[in-house]
Amino acid sequence: MKTYTIVKKPAVLDWSQIPTAQIDHCQWGYWADVSAQAQLCYDREAIYVRLSAREAHIRAVEQTQTGMPCEDSCLEFFFCPMADNNAYFNIEMNPNGVMYLGIGTDRYDLIRLLLPENGNLEAETNRTAEGWELTYRIRANLIRRFFPGFEMKPGAKIRGNFYKCGDKTEVPHYFAWNPVECEQPDFHLSRWFGDLYFA
Numbered sequence: 001m002k003t004y005t006i007v008k009k010p011a012v013l014d015w016s017q018i019p020t021a022q023i024d025h026c027q028w029g030y031w032a033d034v035s036a037q038a039q040l041c042y043d044r045e046a047i048y049v050r051l052s053a054r055e056a057h058i059r060a061v062e063q064t065q066t067g068m069p070c071e072d073s074c075l076e077f078f079f080c081p082m083a084d085n086n087a088y089f090n091i092e093m094n095p096n097g098v099m100y101l102g103i104g105t106d107r108y109d110l111i112r113l114l115l116p117e118n119g120n121l122e123a124e125t126n127r128t129a130e131g132w133e134l135t136y137r138i139r140a141n142l143i144r145r146f147f148p149g150f151e152m153k154p155g156a157k158i159r160g161n162f163y164k165c166g167d168k169t170e171v172p173h174y175f176a177w178n179p180v181e182c183e184q185p186d187f188h189l190s191r192w193f194g195d196l197y198f199a
Helices: 140-146
Strands: 003-008 034-042 046-055 074-080 088-093 099-104 124-127 131-139 157-166 173-176 194-198
Touching (some): 131 140
Parallel strands (some): 003 034
Antiparallel strands (some): 034 046, 157 173, 157 194
C-alpha cells in the first residue's frame, strides 16, 4: 500500500509547496491520455484538499446537486477517518462543482449526505490551461459528527484513496492512487486504501 504525508497548512497556503500524490494507476484496462494528482494539508479546523487533472476532453454535463458527477470528468477522494474502522466518506466532484458526498462501508450501504449551507465543503472548481482543478476543505467537526474519536495530530493515521474517472467521457477511464485489485470497476473497496499520516 502507498503512503502519503498530510503536512500542516502554512499561514499562506501555496499549493506548489504541498506534497503531491500521483493518481496514475490505470484500472480495468480503461486507459486515456489523462493524468491527475492530489494534495492534502491540515490545521486544527479542517483538512484542505486539492485535486487536479490534465484532461483535453472534459465532460461537464451534470448541473444538479443531486446528480452523478462520476459520469462526467470526475475527481474523487475516499477516506476512512478512523484507521480501525472501514466506514468511509466518498467525495466526488465534476468540473461544474456538482458533488456527491456519501458515507458507508461499501457501495451497497452508501448514504448520500446533503449538507446545509453552513456545513458545506466550500468547494471551488477552476479550468486550467491543460484541464481543471478543484479545492475544498473538510471541517473536523463534520467528520466528528460521524466519527467522534477522529483526531488530527502528528502521527495520527487515516486510510484513503484518490481517483480520476469519467464513466461517460469521450474515452471512459479509471485511475487510482493506490491500485484497486478487483475484476470490475469499483472504487468502493476500502481494503485497497493507502495510509495517510498527519505530520
